[in-house]
Every structure is written in structure tokens, then in C-alpha cells.
Amino acid sequence: GQQVMQIPQYQHVQEGEDFTTYCNSSTTLSNIQWYKQRPGGHPVFLIQLVKSGEVKKQKRLTFQFGEAKKNSSLHITATQTTDVGTYFCGGATNKLIFGTGTLLAVQP
Amino acid sequence: KAGVTQTPRYLIKTRGQQVTLSCSPISGHRSVSWYQQTPGQGLQFLFEYFSETQRNKGNFPGRFSGRQFSNSRSEMNVSTLELGDSALYLCASSLSWTGGALGFEAFFGQGTRLTVV
Numbered sequence: 001g002q003q004v005m006q007i008p009q010y011q012h013v014q015e016g017e018d019f020t021t022y023c024n025s026s027t028t029l030s031n032i033q034w035y036k037q038r039p040g041g042h043p044v045f046l047i048q049l050v051k052s053g054e055v056k057k058q059k060r061l062t063f064q065f066g067e068a069k070k071n072s073s074l075h076i077t078a079t080q081t082t083d084v085g086t087y088f089c090g091g092a093t094n095k096l097i098f099g100t101g102t103l104l105a106v107q108p
Numbered sequence: 109k110a111g112v113t114q115t116p117r118y119l120i121k122t123r124g125q126q127v128t129l130s131c132s133p134i135s136g137h138r139s140v141s142w143y144q145q146t147p148g149q150g151l152q153f154l155f156e157y158f159s160e161t162q163r164n165k166g167n168f169p170g171r172f173s174g175r176q177f178s179n180s181r182s183e184m185n186v187s188t189l190e191l192g193d194s195a196l197y198l199c200a201s202s203l204s205w206t207g208g209a210l211g212f213e214a215f216f217g218q219g220t221r222l223t224v225v
Contacts, residue, residue: 001167006150031211042198042216043151050211088151092211095164096141100150 002027004091006099014107019076021102023089032065032072033090037101043088046074079106110134112201112217120223126187129220133180133201139163140182141214142174145196154197157182158205189224196221 003026013019023032031050035043047056049065049072056063062075072089086101113132121127133140142154153166157176174184180201186193200214 009148033211033213035214035216042218043200043214045213045215048211048213090151090214095153095156096211096214097153098143098151100148 002091002093002095002097004089004097004099006089006102008102009100010103010105012105012107013079015081016078019079019083019104021074021087021089021104023072023074023091023099025070025091025097027070027091027093029069029091029093031092032069033092033096034063034072034074035088035090035098036085037088038085041085076104079104081106081108112199112215114197114199114217114220116220117218118221118223120225121189123189123191123224125189126185127189127222129184129186129197129199129222131182131184131199131201131217133182133199134215137201137203137215138180139202139205139212140176140180141200141202142182142184143198143200144168145198145219146194151198154184156205163205186222191224194222194224 033048034046037043054065060077086103088101090096090098115130139158141156143151155165156163160176171187176182196219198219200216202212
């Protein structure tokens, strides 16, 4: 069945450093969505990528969708303490399947 | 507009009991999906309902079931509870079916924290 893997599971950075999380699907996706879950909170939608090779930016966050539509990445430039949380990718085929998430810890 | 509402927020049950969780989606949303979240396992897909029909089901045993009503509200039922069922159960609503090319943003509720003792 459809599987979505995400690496790393955990990343600890110093404030100001960059951060990247990677998402890989076992099947070709129709679209990929990224969510952020703050500690004690619920996942909140960040962005959706639909086209092969698509790149989208939101301030310090850059999202990419692979050419084969099977992988994606989220890159945060110059992390801040407000970036703390777990980042999930959700791969859509006939349903939305999430990766295991990457927990980002930012040390001031 | 009101967000996704899940009730109850917290629940403690004994092994062998059954439990029903409720989810009221955002007004106008017709799709409701359920996920189980445990540490290290991420968000595991349980099932999705759209227009009162189960569209997809994850790899969970038959003890996990759900339904959706005509007003799009959804319930999830777990029978014969096991210790391993302890988790945060999240419901997400979308305008339409989350599968397919278009893809619709999922709005999550705060979740129901189920503890089985």
C-alpha cells in the first residue's frame, strides 16, 4: 500500500541555522501537502504542491515537489524559536497519507 | 467561522470496553478523515468519509469503525479496547474528498486523547 517516509525524525538546531526535512512516497502522488504541529497542538496546513518540479516559498520556508512527484522537501532558512514543532508531509493519491513527521527543536 | 470540533477532548477507558468519538466538521465541509497519532508513528490514516460513504480505509483492524451523518458530522467507534489503542485521535475536515488530483486542505480538530488502562 501507499507509504510516505520522512527524514530525519528529529533535528536539533541552533537558532539561525538552516533546516531541511525530506519526504518520500512509495507511489506517485497527485499532490503533496505540508503541515506544522506545534507542541500540544494539532496539525495546521502550510502549503500544497501539485505540479512536477514545483517550488513555492513562504517567507523563510521553501517547499519543493520532485520531478517524479514522489518526493518533496521543506527547507527553513535561518530558523527561529517560533519554528519549533513537528512538520508533516501528506501525500495524496486516493487518500491523504502522512509521513512520520520531523520534530524540529531550536535552541536560542 | 467555527473550526473542527472533537468531543470529548479526553477519555479514559478500561481494556475490553468500547468508545465512540465525535467530530463536527467545518460548516460546508463534506469530507471527514480520521487519524491516529502516537509518538514515533506519526499520523496513521484510519478512514475517510465523504457524503456519508466511506471512501478509503487504512490498515486498522475491524474493531475500528466509523460513520458519517447527513449533516457531515462523523463518529468513530473502537470496540474491545486494547492498551495499544491509547493515542490521540484526530479528525480532519475538507471541502471535498482529499484524494484525487485537486487535493483539498485538511483542517484538523484538537483531537481526543484516549487512554486505555
